[in-house]
Amino acid sequence: MALLKGALSLLVVLVASGCSWAEDKELSVSELLWEANKDVASRERSIIERGLQSFHDVSCIRFVQRSNQRDYLSIQSINGVFVDITEMRCILGLVVLVAVSAWAEEKVWKVLTVSELIERANRDAVRSPDEPYVEDDVAFDSEAERNADPCTSRGCMWPKSADGKVYVPYILSRVFSPREVAVIERGLQSFNGVSCIRFVKRTNQRDFLNIRSLNGCYSYIGRRNNGQDLSLQRSGCVYHHTVQHEVLHALGFHHEQKRSDRDQYIRIVLENVTPGMEHNFDKVSTLNQGTTYDYTSVMHYSKYAFSKNNQPTLVGIPDPSVEFGKATEMSQKDIIRLNRLYKC
Template structure:
């Protein structure tokens, strides 16, 4: 009897999870909220000093001016405090959000989240992300100047698919949309006549978005759905032999690599960007140190962060080294 009750309880939890997720899988927040005021390209919130001016915001898109979440270096990662507003979410919804953040952490490796159960007080000096329902799926771009008061990342009920969470989170970490890259016309044909006239701005190219030498990513969570803002049919198609694929319910591999390009390399306690070609040639260096279970340290003990050591081109701790050697 007890086993049956346990199985029934687990099934009810799984069903609740599926119910929470069912309406979000195909939800296109860009098509749904392009009409919002005070936003850039539908889901990037303008800061107060931009005075609702997209031109002021565009000047800050350059990576040299971006404020990153690199204020708290802890060994082999930057730690970022996160508060999920329990007044806005059910326990299961909060769990889905936290799991999406953890998936991001497990794959990217260079950022870790410190979830706090209570909203930090007014005397808090550490920047943190405050996840709540604030009208749509959106974030600020990078870390704001007043993030110590709690930087809003808005996730309404319709935004709780993992891909959407990762999309909005990547904005917060300092990434723009793939469709707005300056080189996008080499990879995408934009069907301008098929775009809702009120949504054209979402497809504008941005010369200041710096992809850090990454190849165009047809699977990126930062790429719009092919039907985003469409009057009918599609608003964009691939110009190459690679198809647009927005079916994966998480950030793409190249999304995770871009996070490493922006946050893996540290000098004087702060991160600095590097190019994808450098990452391909040498994944780790004395400034761009490896994480646990990473390869490519090439026999250099100082290329693994924290208490890790490089052993046969893998970063290991002392216990692992003793067990496996």
């Protein structure tokens, strides 16, 4: 038995001495048996099945659900980031790990929504004493502070320079791999072409973003004095739209579904919300900048955010079938609000 850490990737062991799966000589295909544990939600199961089936058209591999066979893949969700491969016959030899396409690290941000990624990363996060108080993915210095609007109580905007640009200094932790650095920097640079925001490496500036891999995904709302943490945990947070989401928090923006006027556009189904998570749906004073509600915002959570029973916690008004929370990057209204706030 091998317990392998992936980012919700299904790892398949192939091409190893004595561990390849049996081939059906008559059909010239190799059947790999699998079963998903009961803790895998129905929506997740359908995505896994789609990933497995994607091999059928391009290879001789066929994934078949197990009945009572000895050798099989046991797909489990252990703390959200593990896959258990059970009863494998390979002990020694070359092991080649092939990630199923729908769950590959590079593609997962196109499969899972921002809220799903953040909720998974933060679900079982155990934060150290020197980390801030975090509610959902928003950081506060204390629990009492969460009731204050940081942008009205202390000001939250980053200053504009004489050239009309808003320079936001940042430090990037050395723990990130080159691939992760590329994802994060691409997320930061995505603001360049659509706004006057410019992220620059910190030299000696007092206020800056300290981008680190702490416990979960989170950011403070707006600028804080003397530096502030923006956490992008390596296992679960380093994706393009997650970077944009947390950076927009740092620039002063709340979640879209928390807007003070949201009750005209969205209904909260509290009976489906996980007990203790109700505060994630509290309304706050938001920087709407004269724009209407945006179902396509990268700051909007999905229909199933914090659901206890795989039933919707958010339903559109007046159209309950309206889609939202599926953004893979900033929406046009996200960009408009940003530019209006900073007078770009």
